[in-house]
Amino acid sequence: MALLERGVWYDLARKTEWSPSYISVDELFPPELSGGDGIPDEAWSSYDEPYKVSYREYVDVQRQKDAGAYSVKAALERVDLYNKADPGWVNILKEHYAAVALVEYGASFQEARFARWSKAPGMRNMATFGMLDEIRHAQLQLYFPHEYVNKDRQFDWSHETMFTDNWVALGARHFFDDVLMTRDAVATSIFANFAFETGFTNLQFIGLSGDAAKAGDYTFSKLIQSIQSDEARHAQLGTPLLQMLIEHGQAKKAQYYIDVAFWRSYRLFTILSGIPMDYYVPLDVRESSFKEFMQEWIVTQFIKSVEDLGLKKPWYWDIFMRDLAEHHHGQHLGTYSWRPTLWWNPAAGVGPEERDWLEEKYPGWNDTFGRVWDVLIDNLANGRADKTVPGTLPMICNVSQLPIVGTPFKSLHDTTLVHEGRKYHFASEVDKWIFQRDPERYKHHKNLIDRFLGGDIQPADLGGVLEYMGIGVVSAGGDDAHGYAWVDRYRDAPVPAR
Amino acid sequence: MALLPISSKFEGDFVLKLVPVDTENTMDEVAAAAAGHSVGIHVAEQHGKVVRARAEGASEPFPRDMPLSQTGLGPTDTVEFYFE
Numbered sequence: 001m002a003l004l005e006r007g008v009w010y011d012l013a014r015k016t017e018w019s020p021s022y023i024s025v026d027e028l029f030p031p032e033l034s035g036g037d038g039i040p041d042e043a044w045s046s047y048d049e050p051y052k053v054s055y056r057e058y059v060d061v062q063r064q065k066d067a068g069a070y071s072v073k074a075a076l077e078r079v080d081l082y083n084k085a086d087p088g089w090v091n092i093l094k095e096h097y098a099a100v101a102l103v104e105y106g107a108s109f110q111e112a113r114f115a116r117w118s119k120a121p122g123m124r125n126m127a128t129f130g131m132l133d134e135i136r137h138a139q140l141q142l143y144f145p146h147e148y149v150n151k152d153r154q155f156d157w158s159h160e161t162m163f164t165d166n167w168v169a170l171g172a173r174h175f176f177d178d179v180l181m182t183r184d185a186v187a188t189s190i191f192a193n194f195a196f197e198t199g200f201t202n203l204q205f206i207g208l209s210g211d212a213a214k215a216g217d218y219t220f221s222k223l224i225q226s227i228q229s230d231e232a233r234h235a236q237l238g239t240p241l242l243q244m245l246i247e248h249g250q251a252k253k254a255q256y257y258i259d260v261a262f263w264r265s266y267r268l269f270t271i272l273s274g275i276p277m278d279y280y281v282p283l284d285v286r287e288s289s290f291k292e293f294m295q296e297w298i299v300t301q302f303i304k305s306v307e308d309l310g311l312k313k314p315w316y317w318d319i320f321m322r323d324l325a326e327h328h329h330g331q332h333l334g335t336y337s338w339r340p341t342l343w344w345n346p347a348a349g350v351g352p353e354e355r356d357w358l359e360e361k362y363p364g365w366n367d368t369f370g371r372v373w374d375v376l377i378d379n380l381a382n383g384r385a386d387k388t389v390p391g392t393l394p395m396i397c398n399v400s401q402l403p404i405v406g407t408p409f410k411s412l413h414d415t416t417l418v419h420e421g422r423k424y425h426f427a428s429e430v431d432k433w434i435f436q437r438d439p440e441r442y443k444h445h446k447n448l449i450d451r452f453l454g455g456d457i458q459p460a461d462l463g464g465v466l467e468y469m470g471i472g473v474v475s476a477g478g479d480d481a482h483g484y485a486w487v488d489r490y491r492d493a494p495v496p497a498r
Numbered sequence: 499m500a501l502l503p504i505s506s507k508f509e510g511d512f513v514l515k516l517v518p519v520d521t522e523n524t525m526d527e528v529a530a531a532a533a534g535h536s537v538g539i540h541v542a543e544q545h546g547k548v549v550r551a552r553a554e555g556a557s558e559p560f561p562r563d564m565p566l567s568q569t570g571l572g573p574t575d576t577v578e579f580y581f582e
Contacts, residue, residue, distance in 0.1 A: 330512045337540070372512050372540045379538075392535050395505045395514035395574070404514040412507055414514055414554055414576035423574055425505070425514075449516060453503055453573070 006054050014052075014122045015045060033117040035184030039248050047120030047244065050236045058129050062136065065226050072222045073144060081217055082151050087481040088280045088347030089215045093145065095344045096204070098157035099168065099272055101141040103176055106162075108134035110180040110192055111234065117185045123237055130234030137227050144223055153475035157343040164470035167341060167448050168271070171401035174445065175268050179261060182441075186241050187257055194238030195261030197231055199302040203273045205231065207293040211277065214285035242309050251311065256437070258306060259314040263430045266298075266320065267327070267400045274328030275335060278358065279349030280481070289361040291324055316430045323428070325362055329369045330405025337376070337390055341469055342478035350377070351486045368407045380487045393465065396447045397427035399434050419443055502566060503573055504528065507554060508536035509580040516574075521567040525551045525560040532579045547581040554578050 020028045025041055036044070053061075082090060111134055114127030145158040161169050179191045205228040212221035245254040274290040288296075299321075303313055314320065336346050350358075350373045358365045379387045394403035395414070404427045406412030415426040419439055426432040435442045448465075451457050457468045471477040499522050506517045515535050519528045529549040537543055550559040553569070554576040560569055571577065 333512050333540075369512065371510065371542070375538065375540055375542055387539055390515065390535060390539060392518075393516045395516055395576075405512055408510050408512050412512060412514065414505060414507065416576075423572070425574065449574070452516075 003056075006052070006057070010052055010054065014125055017045065017121050029117060029119050031184070033113070033184055034119050035186030035188075036119055036244075038250055039119075039186075039244055041119070043244060043248065044119040045121070047122050047240045049122045049126045049240060051126070051233045053126075053129060053233070055129075058132070062132070062230075065229065066136070069140065069223050069226045073219045076219045077147065079216075081219070082148055085216060086282045086347075087345065088282055088349070089212075089217060091344040091346065091481050092208070092276045092280050093148075093217075093220060094152075094154050094157065095272070095276065095342075096208075097141050097145040097155070098161040098343055099172055100204075101138055101145075101158050102162040103172065103180075104134050104137035104141060106176055106180055107192070108132075108138065110134075110188060114185050114189060114237065118189075119185075120240075123185075123189070123240075126234060126237055130237065133230040133234055136230065140223060140227065144219070154343050154345075154478075156474055157470075160470065160474045161343065164474060165448075166343065166469040166471070167396070167401065168343075169470075170448060171268070171271070174399075174401050175264055178441070179264060186245075189238040189241050190245075190254065190257040191261040192238070193235050194242060195258055196265045197235035198238065198305065199262065199298060200265040200269050201228070201231055201235075202297045202301075203269050203293055207273060207277065207288075207297065210287045211281045211285055214287065215282060239305075239309070242311070246310055254309075255311050258311060259316070260434050260437070262314050263316065263320070263428075263434065264400070266323075267402060267427070267431075270328035270331055271335070271402065275332045275346075278328065278361070279332050279354075280347045283349075283351075283354050283357060286357075290328055291361060294324055316433075319428070319430060326407045326411065327405065329358075329362070329365065330407070331402065333369060333372055334394060334403045334405055337388065338394070339479060340389060340466060340477035341471060343470075343475060345478045345481040347481040348373075348486060351489050368409060372408055377487065377490050380484055381491050385484070391462070393449060393452065393462075395425055396449045397431050398424040398445070398447050398450075399431040399442060400427050401447055402427055425449075502571070504532075504566075504571060505574050505576040506532040506535065507576050507578045508532055508541055509578070510541040511536045512540065514576060519566060521565065523566050524563050525566065525569070526562045528566055528577070529562075529579055532577070536579070544581045549579050550582045552578050552580075 031037055108131045111127045111130035115124050115131060118124045118127060142159060145155045148155040162173065179196055180188060183191060205224045209221045209224045212218075212224070242254050245251065273293070277286065277290040277293060306313070332349070335342060336348055339346055355366060355370060376388050379385065396403055404414065404425060415429055415432050417424045417426070417432055417435065420443065422443070424435060426435065446454065446456070452460065452465060457464050466472060466477065499520065501518055502521050503516055503518045506515045508515070515532070517532050517535055519531050523531070529551045532551070533549045550562070552559040553571065
């Protein structure tokens with residue numbers, strides 16, 4: 001018996017619905033879980049998912065993708081990437097897997113919530129596949145780093161990170177709890193599928209894939225392209241919701257969701273993608289700068305998709321465009337300086353040619369961030385490595401959980417708010433605005449500094465902080481990726497006095 | 499005589515830093531504590547210059563011998579430090 005072509009039965013299947021008669025619609029789809037306040041029940045059948053697939057097709061395609069990714073990995077295992085590749089590259093893998101693997105698993109919960117709580121049958125159907133996608137991503141990104149664990153214990157963070165209180169994990173959990181895990185189905189899909197997935201994950205999963213191939217890591221390049229092909233499908237869940245909100249007079253709500261998600265995603269990706277692209281990826285294999293990737297993927301493509309819907313660039317667009325050229329530079333200085341707190345070994349990425357590249361891509365870099373690096377380099381070149389790790393903690397944002405940084409001599413400043421008698425600090429006006437729009441959501445959380453000052457971390461010293469963050473527990477902390485070999489380039493030529 | 503953590507915005511540095519000081523410290527001592535976490539670490543030394551302290555955004559520095567307890571600064575308030 002011949003199988004029916006999908007087009008013949010799909011629309012009938014996806015519209016199979018019923019109206020509850022023993023319980024109310026609100027009991028079946030509690031508003032706090034389902035969302036869609038102000039959207040009439042009849043409107044939900046108009047949700048039209050841009051991408052349609054049957055289970056039969058899904059299994060077939062996904063099996064082929066897995067066969068491709070796993071076979072490339074198996075074939076390349078003998079290449080001994082861990083020992084052959086530039087350490088700057090290998091440490092990108094440690095950061096990536098640890099920050100991402102269990103977040104994918106969390107995303108499967110998010111998709112599963114849509115499968116139950118979305119009022120649109122088409123969305124429930126697609127979210128079931130999205131849930132399977134995210135389980136796949138979690139499994140892949142646990143299995144792939146596993147071959148390195150017996151070589152380098154820092155790869156164990158691939159599984160452990162989200163169970164620790166490492167400062168990066170605090171930031172990741174705050175972000176993903178906010179964006180993926182704690183909003184109604186409509187809001188979550190706009191935050192997570194539309195803003196985060198359609199907009200920003202391309203930076204890491206496509207932008208970095210190009211660098212991976214050039215660095216000789218075809219396993220990783222193939223893996224993340226394969227992952228992103230799933231993303232390209234389920235990320236589309238959010239767009240029809242935006243259309244529905246706009247059609248039912250809720251464009252302001254839609255804009256607000258995008259404005260919050262965009263900034264939070266951007267600042268997270270300065271750590272995950274921005275620093276690696278501009279500092280860790282070996283200079284000779286860099287495809288583009290972080291700013292250039294952002295211009296292509298976000299400023300051009302993503303914002304076009306926002307404007308095509310009739311929505312606008314976020315209100316803070318001017319702030320964002322300036323921030324794009326500076327924020328990740330400060331975060332790199334911070335993560336490198338506080339490298340003992342990391343589970344990877346950061347490449348400094350500030351040899352003479354690297355600095356020329358940075359100056360070309362970010363005019364003024366040498367006269368600002370470069371001057372801070374001059375002090376570090378002088379210490380490293382003259383036997384004072386101990387002075388290159390600060391003896392105190394940075395001030396940390398109560399929203400992003402990231403250190404409060406700025407361009408030296410130009411833009412470093414504090415942004416504060418007193419709310420119900422408690423003082424909060426923010427890394428930007430936008431983080432403060434995010435807090436002020438929904439203080440009930442954010443006011444209870446204690447960032448690392450709040451915990452330190454509040455006595456939650458014992459002993460209350462830097463050793464206690466490191467242990468609290470899992471350093472020396474899961475593995476040793478970070479150190480220079482190249483063992484400071486790059487400093488030799490400066491030993492013969494003194495750092496220019498200014 | 500009480501611990502008071504302040505947030506240090508040191509001229510030429512790239513990040514705000516937590517600096518624990520004491521309410522009995524003079525602003526010169528507070529400046530020295532802040533300098534200890536920035537100068538020679540992220541900021542170049544400037545010999546022969548004094549490090550002054552002012553509230554963020556203020557035009558005038560605190561008097562050098564003023565005790566921290568008299569400045570009106572609270573926990574984690576940001577203080578600007580600069581060479582003079």
